Amino acid sequence: MTTPPSAPFCFDAVDSLLAQWQWLWQPAPFVETPRWCQQLPALHQALLALDEPEYQRLAADDTACLDWLCQFLPELAQLKPWRSEVSPRHPSLRGFSAGMGARKQGQVSAFVDAVSPQGRRLVEWCAGQGWLLEGLGQRFPERQLEGLEWQPRLCEQGNARLNRAGISALLRTADVLRDPLEFSTDDSLLALHACGHLHQALLHQVSQQPVQDLALSPCCYHLGDRAALSRRGRSARLDATLIDRHLAVQDTGAGHGNRQRRAEKTGQWRLGYDLLRRQLTGEHRYRPTPSWPGPLWQGSFADYCQHCAGHHGLPLPDDIDFNHWLQAGIALHRQVRRLELVRRQFRRPLEWWLVLDLGWHLGEQGYRVEITPFCDRQLTPRNLLIRAERLSDVPARPENGDSLPAPQPA
Numbered sequence: 001m002t003t004p005p006s007a008p009f010c011f012d013a014v015d016s017l018l019a020q021w022q023w024l025w026q027p028a029p030f031v032e033t034p035r036w037c038q039q040l041p042a043l044h045q046a047l048l049a050l051d052e053p054e055y056q057r058l059a060a061d062d063t064a065c066l067d068w069l070c071q072f073l074p075e076l077a078q079l080k081p082w083r084s085e086v087s088p089r090h091p092s093l094r095g096f097s098a099g100m101g102a103r104k105q106g107q108v109s110a111f112v113d114a115v116s117p118q119g120r121r122l123v124e125w126c127a128g129q130g131w132l133l134e135g136l137g138q139r140f141p142e143r144q145l146e147g148l149e150w151q152p153r154l155c156e157q158g159n160a161r162l163n164r165a166g167i168s169a170l171l172r173t174a175d176v177l178r179d180p181l182e183f184s185t186d187d188s189l190l191a192l193h194a195c196g197h198l199h200q201a202l203l204h205q206v207s208q209q210p211v212q213d214l215a216l217s218p219c220c221y222h223l224g225d226r227a228a229l230s231r232r233g234r235s236a237r238l239d240a241t242l243i244d245r246h247l248a249v250q251d252t253g254a255g256h257g258n259r260q261r262r263a264e265k266t267g268q269w270r271l272g273y274d275l276l277r278r279q280l281t282g283e284h285r286y287r288p289t290p291s292w293p294g295p296l297w298q299g300s301f302a303d304y305c306q307h308c309a310g311h312h313g314l315p316l317p318d319d320i321d322f323n324h325w326l327q328a329g330i331a332l333h334r335q336v337r338r339l340e341l342v343r344r345q346f347r348r349p350l351e352w353w354l355v356l357d358l359g360w361h362l363g364e365q366g367y368r369v370e371i372t373p374f375c376d377r378q379l380t381p382r383n384l385l386i387r388a389e390r391l392s393d394v395p396a397r398p399e400n401g402d403s404l405p406a407p408q409p410a
Ligand SMILES: C[S@@+](CC[C@H](N)C(=O)[O-])C[C@H]1O[C@@H](n2cnc3c(N)ncnc32)[C@H](O)[C@@H]1O
Pocket: 125, 126, 127, 128, 129, 130, 131, 132, 148, 149, 150, 151, 154, 174, 175, 176, 177, 178, 191, 192, 193, 194, 195, 198
C-alpha cells in the first residue's frame, strides 16, 4: 500500500480547492476575458480602478492582496493557509568559495541543513558548477561526492573551484536524459532546482534503479511533460494536462526588477500586436506568437509587428499607426495585470498540486516521502523540497505499467 507524502497540505484537499475555483484561475486574462468579470462586476470594476501604487502594493504582497479580494469574495479566505507556510530561517553553513552569490549560498546552506542523506555516495543531479556539492562536501566530508552536469565548461570550472576549496568531489560530464547512468541502493541523489524534464528524468531513474534516498527541489514545471505522474494525480479532479504550469512559477520573489520590466514590455507588445491582428482579420481569439530572441525586443514596435505578422502569414497595410496599437497594448496590459491579481492567488496551491503529484509518484514506487519548504521564499520562491527514503520491504523495481515513460530530451 502506498503511504501518502507527509506534507502540510494533502493532495485531495489541494485538488478539491483548485477544482472548486478553476473558474477563477482559468482562463488567463491575457488570452481571454474571464467569465467571472461578468459574474463579479463589483470585483471587476474595483480591480480596473486600482491606481498604480495600490496595484503595486497588492501585487507585491499576496497576503494584503488576498485580504483585499476577500472584501468581494469572502470564500477566498480558504486560501489563507497558503499565506502562512513555515520555513526554516537561519541556514548554518558558512565560508563558501568566492563566486557563489549570497542567495545561492543561502539556498545551498538551507538545502544541506534540511537533508540527511544515508547513501555512501552522494550524487548531485544536474549540478551546474557544483555549488550544492560544495555545501554537501562541508557537511559530509567522509562520503563519496559526485555531480552530474552536461556542460563540460561548468564541470571544469566547478572541479577547479572544489579542488581549491579542499573539497574532495568530482563533477562528471553526463547528459542525464541520454547517457546510461548506474545507481544503487547505496546512493543518495540530490537535486537543487532541477527543471521539469530533468526532475522527471530523476524520478524515472529512481523508479528503474532504486536509490537509498533522494532530495529534490523542483523548478520550471512548465518545461516538463504535462501529464500527472502518479496514479493519484491521474485520478484527480483536476486534469493535469490543463494546469497552467507557467502560473505555478509566476513568482519571481525578491530582486528581479529587470526581469519584471522586460515581462511588462513583452506583454504590452504582444497584446498591442494581437489587437492589431484582430482588427485586420476580424478574428477575436488571442493568437500566440513564439518567444522571440532578445534582439527583436530591443528594436521598434513596428518591426516587432512586421515580424509577428510574417510569422502568421498576415500582410500588413502600409498606413498602420503603430503608435496607436502600442498604446492600445499598454492600456490592455494594464487591465490584464489587474485581473491577474485574482488568479495569482492560486500559484502556490498549483505548485503544491504538482509537487504532491511527484511525491505521490515516489510513494507509489516504494519510497517514504516528506515535502516541506526548505528555506524562506525570499531566498528562492522555488523552495519546496521532496525528501524520499526507500522502504526496504518493497520490490526493487516498480510493478508493470507503473513506471514513468522515459522523458524525451527537450
Ligand atoms: C537550473 S540549473 C541548476 C544548477 C544547480 N543545481 C544549482 O542550483 O546551482 C540546471 C542545470 O542542469 C544542467 N542540465 C540541463 N540539462 C541537462 C542534462 N540533460 N543533463 C545534465 N545536466 C543538464 C544545466 O546545464 C544547468 O547547469
